Amino acid sequence: MLLAHKIEIRPTDEQADYLNRACGSRRHCYNQLLNHFQQPNVKWSKTNAYQHFINVIRPAFPWYNEVSSRVTRNAIDDLDNAYKHFWRRVKENKPANPKAKTFREKFGYPTFKKKGKAESFALRESTKFDVVDRTLRIERLPGRIDLRQPLRFTGKTKQVTISKTAGKFYASVLVETDDYNPHAPEGEAVGVDFGIKSLAVLSDGTTFPANQKLKTNIKRLKRRQRRLSRKVKGSNRCAKARNSLAKLHKRIADQRRAMLHEVSDHVTRNYKVVCIENLNVKGMVKNHHLARAVSDAGFGALRQMIEYKSALRGGTVVVIDRFAPSSKMCCQCGQLHDMPLNKRRMECDCGNIMDRDHNAAINILKFGLDTLTPDLKRAQESHKTTVHRGAGGDGAKMPALSDFHRSARLA
Secondary structure: OOOEEEEEEEHHHHHHHHHHHHHHHHHHHHHHHHHHHHHOOOOHHHHHHHHHHHHHHHHHHHHHHOHHHHHHHHOOOOOOEEEEEEEHHHHHHHOOOOOOOOHHHHHOOOOOOOOOOOOOEEOOOOOHHHEEEEEEEEEEOOOOOOOOOOOOOEEEEEEEEEEOOEEEEEEEEEEOOOOOOOOOOEEEEEEEEEEEEEEEEEEEOEEEEEOOOHHHHHHHHHHHHHHHHHHOOOHHHHHHHHHHHHHHHHHHHHHHHHHHHHHHHHHHHHHEEEEEEEEOOOHOOOOOOOHHHHOOOOHHHHHHHHHHHHHOOOOEEEOOOOOOOOOOHHHHHOOOOOOOOOOOOOOOOOOEEEEHHHHHHHHHHHHHHHHOOOOOHHHHHHHEEEEOOOOOOOOOOOOHHHHHHHHHOOO
């Protein structure tokens, strides 16, 4: 099992200088390779890229030798992955940006890296780094870097990715482990209704409040953006204002992510079967009255967390059809009602009166359980679903944790 733990690191000034130079070397090598292979009649391949790197790029820039040789060498693998994703989208006809005018922009052709944006580098060879207690060693780095917390998993370290966000460095350590205890759930099944007024309402009545961290900090965010707009570009004060704005953005993202981890952990820890809706988030953000609230809630990230944590714990995630009448149907008698967004209670002729989100969660549970009954054909014809099972499911789809490459916050 591959699990990643992302930890904040606290380097000295000398170590921070090395990490910045390593990020710059990787970015520069990536851009040099991309600049060469996007020329006419120059075809991309990893073999040609390696030869060009050894014979042309590396001799031309001797300052690459100041950092680990794998920092710049792994830029070839990063660019190869970018090309593979581009051609995959072209082959499957799944554009990354459907509204783009050019073919390359439409299908996400690799672009040049920009200084100060998504700075990172990776070491994918275990001999180039190691973690001992709360320290990290990197090849050619002076001394060992202090970690804010010890590595959560025990096992063989496979890869480390150093990234920089809002002036702070982070190390994401990928570990191959077999002794991880995922805390298998005890409850049977639950339906989850995502919403804006309440982030998530479970069929058992549990309600998680709205996750509107951006709304809470919007005034502070606007104030810092205005300050940044008044600074002279390239000045020290401009850099300070930009860093202050980046810190606030990161704080908002961290608060949102913490809430999503809390919800997903509660659901997957307590229930074996989790039934959720297949929300059309892209369509929802087109409503300009709800776009900010929908983006602030993080429905897509919450679904990903539920799916990979349920897979870790051997559970099952059932995703019902987005057109299933979960909000319009009474959970007691099945009668359909007209339920605009301003109507917050389900009031049925059968006497059932309850919150609309709770009613929807119960219906989602019923629709999801229909697919787990023996009469699968009838259930799939009435409500199309997608089932993701954990370990042990026959013919099941279980996502590899290495594909997610995120910290599994499952304490």
